[in-house]
Amino acid sequence: xxxxxxxAGGTKFICGIGNENGEIEDQISFPTEHPEVTLPKVIQYxxxxxxxxxxxxxxxxxxxxxxxxxxxxxxxxxxxxWGNYDMLGTLKRNFSVPFGWDTDVNAAAFGEAxxxxxxxxxSCLYYTVGTGVGVGVYSEGKLIHGxxxxxxxHVLTRRHPDDVFPGGCPYHGDCLEGxxxxxxxxxxxxxxxxxLPMDHLAWEMEAFYIAQSITGAILLNSxxxxxxxxxxxxxSQLFPLIRQAVLQNLNGYVSSSTILEHxxxxxxxxxxxxxxxxxxxxxxGLTALESKISAQL
Numbered sequence: 091x092x093x094x095x096x097x098a099g100g101t102k103f104i105c106g107i108g109n110e111n112g113e114i115e116d117q118i119s120f121p122t123e124h125p126e127v128t129l130p131k132v133i134q135y136x137x138x139x140x141x142x143x144x145x146x147x148x149x150x151x152x153x154x155x156x157x158x159x160x161x162x163x164x165x166x167x168x169x170x171x172w173g174n175y176d177m178l179g180t181l182k183r184n185f186s187v188p189f190g191w192d193t194d195v196n197a198a199a200f201g202e203a204x205x206x207x208x209x210x211x212x213s214c215l216y217y218t219v220g221t222g223v224g225v226g227v228y229s230e231g232k233l234i235h236g237x238x239x240x241x242x243x244h245v246l247t248r249r250h251p252d253d254v255f256p257g258g259c260p261y262h263g264d265c266l267e268g269x270x271x272x273x274x275x276x277x278x279x280x281x282x283x284x285x286l287p288m289d290h291l292a293w294e295m296e297a298f299y300i301a302q303s304i305t306g307a308i309l310l311n312s313x314x315x316x317x318x319x320x321x322x323x324x325x326s327q328l329f330p331l332i333r334q335a336v337l338q339n340l341n342g343y344v345s346s347s348t349i350l351e352h353x354x355x356x357x358x359x360x361x362x363x364x365x366x367x368x369x370x371x372x373x374x375g376l377t378a379l380e381s382k383i384s385a386q387l
Contacts, residue, residue: 145375147197190374199226201370
């Protein structure tokens with residue numbers, strides 16, 4: 091099979107072609123500009139490639155409800171030109187193939203469940219911590235949407251006792267994204283995260299906020315695996331700090347050997363590495379194609 095995949099990020103688009111085994115055979119990337127500039131590049135890439143389906147994992151917020159008049163739209167994003175933009179419809183007008191459509195973090199969670207760190211499990215959470223913070227939820231063998239779609243990057247947090255930074259989220263101030271995303275690190279310390287030493291207070295503080303969200307997610311969703319990706323999580327010293335903080339927060343309440351004895355295997359980086367989002371989009375496209383085939387039988 092030849093399946094098209096689009097990881098539509100707020101900073102860059104990655105387009106690729108892969109197969110039913112999760113193998114990416116070709117890919118290209120370019121900056122996310124105004125949609126009238128970006129989408130023609132996407133269309134040009136896939137023209138003549140003879141893909142059988144296309145999956146899209148998109149930055150949001152997006153409308154993911156098939157019965158909605160705005161299904162396939164990027165909705166209330168402040169990104170110039172993208173607010174209330176019909177991304178899926180634009181692509182459908184150019185390619186007569188099945189499409190899969192979901193958030194970028196849900197796509198990454200799906201890819202990890204199908205081919206990555208959560209393969210063989212029925213549930214996982216995927217966090218991306220970078221320019222923003224997003225959370226994808228895969229539970230009971232399917233992606234969770236609900237009223238809109240999960241926005242776990244904007245959960246409220248307790249404040250670290252030594253933190254005087256007011257928060258960087260334009261909507262909520264000191265929510266998780268406002269306190270822990272890459273721009274918050276830079277605003278708080280005056281340097282980008284990768285410029286700070288590994289033993290800087292920034293990382294203990296970062297772990298404090300991320301661990302709070304993970305603790306709440308464990309208590310609310312009880313996922314079988316928690317996967318932490320994104321640019322900020324390239325700082326590998328964060329993982330032991332986060333794991334220890336989660337154990338302290340839970341204080342033995344969740345009586346599971348997975349957490350109490352094997353937390354190093356429970357809170358992990360993406361098994362698919364930097365390809366989690368693109369492989370997730372590939373999985374969305376593959377699922378859309380399989381649904382079409384099943385409907386024809």
